[in-house]
Structures are given as C-alpha cells and as structure tokens.
Amino acid sequence: MNLNDLTPLMKRRQDGGFGFERFRADPALTGLLWPDDVLRDFLFEHGDYGPFVADYGHVDLSTITWTLETIPTADFHAMPTGESEAGLIEHFAQHPVHWVTVRPPQMGQHWKDHGTWLRSPLLIDRRLLNPADSGLQVLEGRTRVGVLRGRLREQLYVAPEHLAWVGRT
Incomplete structure (x- = not known):
C-alpha cells in the first residue's frame, strides 16, 4: 500500500x-x-x-513500523527533508524565535523549559526511499527541526536529546 x-x-x-x-x-x-x-x-x-x-x-506504507525514539541533537544538524521541500528546514532555522511565537504560547514555553518540541516530529529511515540512502530524513516536522537548528545557532537552550517517531522496516 x-x-x-x-x-x-x-x-x-x-x-x-x-x-x-x-x-x-x-x-x-x-x-x-x-x-x-x-x-x-x-x-x-x-x-x-x-x-x-x-x-x-x-x-x-504497510512495511513501516513506527517507534518513539530518543535522537541526539547532533543527528539533526544536517538531517535532510524530502527533495521537493529542500531548504525548508533552513528557512525555519533563520528565525527560530518567530516560528515559535506564531504558535500557541505553550510551545514557546516548552522550548524555554525543556529545550525541545512539544510534539514529536516524524523521521523516516532513508533506506525506504528511492533512491535509498543511509540515515534518517525529516518526514514531517520541518518547522520543529528548523527551530532546533536555529536555536542552536543563536545559542538558545536546546536539550541534548529529542523524542521523534521513527519509521523503519
């Protein structure tokens, strides 16, 4: 399917x-x-x-199993997203404070208190893609990953690890 x-x-x-x-x-x-x-x-x-x-x-879709995993911050530094939206994560990373302030206030507070997102993004094992590759890719949650990268660049608090749903076979 x-x-x-x-x-x-x-x-x-x-x-x-x-x-x-x-x-x-x-x-x-x-x-x-x-x-x-x-x-x-x-x-x-x-x-x-x-x-x-x-x-x-x-x-x-029928071959994917999803697990909630703890992913180190460093793994998100260069993690790509889909080809059709390449560059979108970096777009969000340019103004991380803005992208948090246009969301409900609890999201911004969660970043301040915990250094991470409120809802876990979706990542997919790149071996499932065509062409296949290694590592993980941001499937959904480009704004969240962009905010993480931007907060790192602006030296705002970011937790050392983050929860994400990861799809693998």
Missing part, C-alpha cells in the same frame, strides 16, 4: 469533511498499525499534499 492507493480515502476526507476519528476507522487503514500521532501527521494531514506525495508516494 502506498499513498496513491489511499487517493479514494483522501477524496472522501476532503469531500465529507470528516475528522480524524472517522478517518482512522476507515477500512482502507486497517492494515496499518500505526500510532495515532503518526497516522494523523503523516496521512490525515499530509497524505494528499502534492510535494509530500511526490517525495513519499512510492513508499510501501
């Missing part, structure tokens, strides 16, 4: 305007035993977003 196989579900979501609970219960997704956070951020929010489909449309 890949993103293109879910086109009818995405169309029903758009046409019917139904929420996440109904989306999650759709029979098309019964084979995916994914955490709600991943299902929401990956498929519900981005499953029909053009650049996202261009980058990840070929990925066999």
Whole structure:
C-alpha cells in the first residue's frame, strides 16, 4: 500500500469533511498499525499534499513500523527533508524565535523549559526511499527541526536529546 492507493480515502476526507476519528476507522487503514500521532501527521494531514506525495508516494506504507525514539541533537544538524521541500528546514532555522511565537504560547514555553518540541516530529529511515540512502530524513516536522537548528545557532537552550517517531522496516 502506498499513498496513491489511499487517493479514494483522501477524496472522501476532503469531500465529507470528516475528522480524524472517522478517518482512522476507515477500512482502507486497517492494515496499518500505526500510532495515532503518526497516522494523523503523516496521512490525515499530509497524505494528499502534492510535494509530500511526490517525495513519499512510492513508499510501501504497510512495511513501516513506527517507534518513539530518543535522537541526539547532533543527528539533526544536517538531517535532510524530502527533495521537493529542500531548504525548508533552513528557512525555519533563520528565525527560530518567530516560528515559535506564531504558535500557541505553550510551545514557546516548552522550548524555554525543556529545550525541545512539544510534539514529536516524524523521521523516516532513508533506506525506504528511492533512491535509498543511509540515515534518517525529516518526514514531517520541518518547522520543529528548523527551530532546533536555529536555536542552536543563536545559542538558545536546546536539550541534548529529542523524542521523534521513527519509521523503519
């Protein structure tokens, strides 16, 4: 199963305007035993977003297992995102304070208190991509990773490790 196989579900979501609970219960997704956070951020929010489909449309979704992992800050320094949105992480990194202040206040407070994001981003093992490569790639959460890089550059508090959902086979 890949993103293109879910086109009818995405169309029903758009046409019917139904929420996440109904989306999650759709029979098309019964084979995916994914955490709600991943299902929401990956498929519900981005499953029909053009650049996202261009980058990840070929990925066999049914082979991915998601785990919440602790990732060292250093691993995020050069972690890429999808080719169609290359440079977007650095765009967010240029003004990390701005990107936090335009979000709900608890996000900014969480960065100040804990040096990390409030919600874990999604990373994918690059061996699942075409062409395959090594390491991890930011699938969803480019703003969060950009804020992390920008905070480091501006010498603002950043925790030594961060939680992220990681998709692997």
